[in-house]
Amino acid sequence: MSESAAIRMAVSTVIFALRPGSDGVPSLWTPFVPRTRDPHLGKWALPGGWLPPAEELETAAARTLAETTGLHPSYLEQLYTFGQLDRSPTGRVISVVYWALVRADEVSAAIPGDNVEWFPADHLPELAFDHNEIVNYALKRLRTKVEYADIAHSFLGETFTISQLRSVHEAVLGHKLDAANFRRSMATSPDLIDTGEVLAGTPHRPPKIFRYKNPKQA
């Protein structure tokens, strides 16, 4: 067995946030930073950087994310490790990729670096390296996850109306859902709890407010 001295390690992070588009409908957005050196000078890339030998993987991902986007998600989850031989023209680079879902208020509160720019997740620019593939992999995982996990919490906070929950599912799935069917399937979900409260400031048939029985971090 030979050791692997010629391999360099990096970390990157995919962030998904819900933001209203020009039509007011919320959709998924994700931040990128421009490459400031070759290879791929000037192309957009995921927030990230080299892994220092004495820094934990998740710490490095959180640090590089904060430096570029100003975001401090409470929890980064490891997504996947991308290590294909040809993914960088400068030799073997293996990237451990983390991801997080953030709420719109977390994005507004962040003080971003100079160059960060947010793009709609389903209309990505041409990204550096294999970053298009990475974001598309993350999107696919997110869309699978919406089927069985409590992802609304990450985007919406503790409590929400069924319409708000539907707008999260629609934004993640990238298409409209039938409102009545959605309401019906959520009404029978054992994981949703009616808080007994209604949305303030909506005098006529105010929407009920729900929460998850066992909120999970997405």
Place this chain on the structure above:
Amino acid sequence: MSESAAIRMAVSTVIFALRPGSDGVPSLWTPFVPRTRDPHLGKWALPGGWLPPAEELETAAARTLAETTGLHPSYLEQLYTFGQLDRSPTGRVISVVYWALVRADEVSAAIPGDNVEWFPADHLPELAFDHNEIVNYALKRLRTKVEYADIAHSFLGETFTISQLRSVHEAVLGHKLDAANFRRSMATSPDLIDTGEVLAGTPHRPPKIFRYKNPKQA
């Protein structure tokens, strides 16, 4: 940003197979190989090795697995990347870990290396490095997966009886399930299809044979 020359990359693989225990009840087993050098000389460890700079991650995992256990699973899935600073006493080692579920007949057909030994997944010996933690993480993922994915296919093949399916779930979960409840919940599963055939050689009320509607690789 500094590059990460002082980090070494390794791959390891967690294999789960169903094998009957001394009481005839199938349970999860997983193979280990003894360490032949320091650190942790003589302790049991996951099949694996250093990642050569010019070898794809999954290829290296499959090769080291075949060399030690003789197993050639049709599909290895990436499980997680373990990179904690203190996981090896000889400096920073990051291990990309793969996993696979294999059928008993795949294990019997394999020609193992000299030293491989199989252990019950819930009675592990003290393993080298953080390998106990890695196997326990894999077990946790497998137990979550049995709730929503079609894992029986990986252990049982294309078709199976409800009893066989229950024995898979029991082995994965590590405890008995109520036979009548299990049969009832499977009978209403939209993912299971009655093939119309019955188990041969069982003259009195022969068990029906089922298959998954959309078999997925686990």
